[in-house]
Amino acid sequence: MVGTLAANATLLTGLLxxxxxxxxxxxxxxxxxHYTLLGQTTPEILARGVDGLLLPIAEISAAVFLVLGVIRFLxxxxxxxxxxxxxxRATPVAAVLGAALLAVTFAIALNPVPYRRFTALPGLGFALAVVLLIFAWRRWTAPAGSALGVAEWLVAYALVTFGxxxxxxxxxxxxxxxxxxxxxxALPAxxxxxxYSTQKLNLPGEVHCPAPDGAFQYRYPGLKLLLQSGGQYVLVPDGWRRPEDATYLLPRTNTIWLEFSPPGTPAAGC
Structure with a gap:
């Protein structure tokens, strides 16, 4: 049980x-x-994985639990x-269904473009096909020796993991x-x-405000912050649109200061 839990926990962490x-x-x-410029940490990546996979994992787990409950009841x-x-009677059905799923997933792998709308289904179909085929194989063949049986399950586990x-x-x-x-x-909201910068950055909307001490003389209003990670600020103009607008990546240093205000607030003058 400990080995099974450890293997599945490792697999789940890898998927996340x-x-x-x-x-x-x-x-x-x-x-x-480019993502390599951001220096994303492992906790940040795992948190993004949990955020995106939490609901699908819950749905798949509930479906598997229901199937196992029906099998246990019968x-x-x-x-x-x-x-x-x-x-x-279920053995040949599982074999035919598994072979059909395997053939379909191979066809999709060779030409995936027409099947883009079926997101994640080819991989799940491949994993299910392996489970059905290994069930039929174990039912039709004599019990294998301990070493051969372990090898079979390792190969099956690896194929399901691939799916x-x-x-x-x-x-x-x-x-x-x-x-x-x-x-x-959602950028406008x-x-x-x-x-604010002590040095001229040549960003759009630059306002030069001379100061006696020379600190933060340059202001750049009309920006939105996407992310701060790895010592970098990712900023975009307000109303950013993909075809034409630029994205700015600035190092987090003592020469830069960010001022946040409610959306739509006009920038103060010098």
Whole structure:
């Protein structure tokens, strides 16, 4: 039991990290920022993975739990002969269904473009096909030795894991684009940002305010903050649109100061 829990916990952590990592890539590529410049930490990536995969994992877990409950109910309610008859009839059905799912997923893998709308289903179908085929295989063959049996289960576990990572990769791409689009639409409701700098940055909307001490003479209003991570500020203009507007990446230093105010607040003069 400890080994099973440890293996599944490791797999779940890997899926969460992989999803968060791919979502980060897709989200910031939408704003034309390469993810390697942000220095995202492991907790940030895992948190993004939990945020995106929490509901799908709950739904899949509930479905699996329901199937296992039905199997358990039938196992204890049916007689031994009726249970064996059910297994005997279910074996060829599982084999045919598994082979059909496997053929479909291979076809999608060779030409995935027409099936883009079926997000994550090819990977889940592949994982389910492996489970059905291994069930039929174990029912039709004699019990294997301990070493061979362990090898079979390891291969099956690896193939199911491959299917799950395939599904996560598809779903992460869709979620990353959707989150980026929603963020773009919600930019007007985010707090307004005025950037103060001791040096000239040549950003649009620059206001030069000479000061006797020479500190923070340059102001850049009309900005929105997307993220601060890895010592970097990711800023976009208010009303940013993907086709033409730029995204600004600035280091977090003592020469830069950000002032936040409610959205729509006019920038103060010098």
């Amino acid at each position: 990290y992989y999803f968060g990592f791919l979502t980060t890539q897709v989200f910031f590529s939408y704003f034309r920022v 196992r204890f309610r049916l007689s031994r002969r009726a249970w064996q008859t059910l297994l005997r 799950l990572f395939w599904a996560v990769a598809d779903y992460a791409g869709q979620v990353g684009v959707r989150r980026a689009f929603e963020t773009e639409q 985010r707090p307004a940002v005025v950037l």
